[in-house]
Amino acid sequence: MKLLxxxxxxxxxxxxHKGLSEEGYxxxxxxxxxxxxxxAMEGTYDLIVLDGMLPGIDGMGxxxxxxxxxxxxxLMLTAxxxxxxxxxxxxxxxxxxxxKPFAFTELVARIEVLLKRTRPLPASHEALTLTIVDLHLDLARRRAERAGKRLDLTAKEFQLLSLLMRRQGEVLSRTEIAEQVWDVTFDLGTNVIDVAIRRLRAKMDVPFEQPLLHTVRGMGYVLEVRAE
Structure with missing residues (x-):
């Protein structure tokens, strides 16, 4: 989700900026x-947080x-x-x-409510729950479970797992993951993707018998069931 x-x-x-980024936006x-x-006119945003009193053109303008x-x-902010x-x-x-002044938690709650209210309903064929073996991802409740145990994922880890599960069986490059999860179209210049994958694997694979998240050398990562 992209905010302005x-x-x-x-x-x-x-x-x-810091707080909402940490919330996964x-x-x-x-x-x-x-x-x-x-x-606002040239970009594509899911929601705009707009101050009422601004230089140049005020919020109402x-x-x-x-x-x-x-x-x-x-969502307008005003004193x-x-x-x-x-x-x-x-x-x-x-x-x-x-x-203003307002509690950050209330701002986040209002943003979530607005996004749910304005988000188009999924088509009847679009699953709200993604599953691979004993791994389940509830997109509506933003909840992940494996073998009946809840996975404590950060917002970015949830986005990453959602991408991998939607595209299960496909090898996703680091560049594509960066574009889809971090919304960047350039080399991050760090090992942020590898670190995120490692942390996700530690939560959803390491404690369980069957690994699902695999590294394809020189190509990227794939979520799939592999024969032992």
Whole structure:
């Protein structure tokens, strides 16, 4: 899931970027209304967190311009306490409103609710649960289990396992994994993929008898059942 944060308070923007990234979101930041509107119109985001008071173009101006052609969910942040201000924002097309100061946990909860509300329902043929042998992944509840035991996965590990299970039997290169899970189209320049795979394997393979996650030398990784 990709989010755009439009917030001119640099420390708050950095805090939101760090916190939401740790929650598993891909986050981009703009510090004024002009840049925020440009990114919102040119990029593809699942949700926009928009400050109400911005330099260049204020949040209401960004929202009004955005709604002429885009219906991306917008959660507005504001220091304005008046009910009239919130009503004006909602009528202009905001999907939710959060008044500063706010608790980060509430922000995350509101984002999750908005994403669930606006996410298209899966087609009847699209499984909400992925399974390979005794490994089960519940996409709706974001829960992973193997042999009846719950796997304690981070957000990135869940995304990685989801990708591998959706593409089980296919060898996925490090580049493709980086694009799909970390949303980057260039060499990360580190062993971040290998480290993530190692940590995932330690949780979903090492404690169990049958390994499912395999390394294909010089090519990448694959999730599949192999004959002993």
């Amino acid at each position: 944060i439009v917030e001119d308070e640099v420390k708050l923007a950095e805090y939101l 891909v986050v981009e930041v703009a510090h004024n209304g002009v840049d925020g509107l440009h990114l 960004v929202l009004t311009a955005l709604r002429q052609s885009r219906q991306t969910p917008v 304005r306490m008046r009910v009239e201000d919130r009503v004006r924002g909602l009528k202009a097309g905001a999907d939710d409103y959060l008044v």
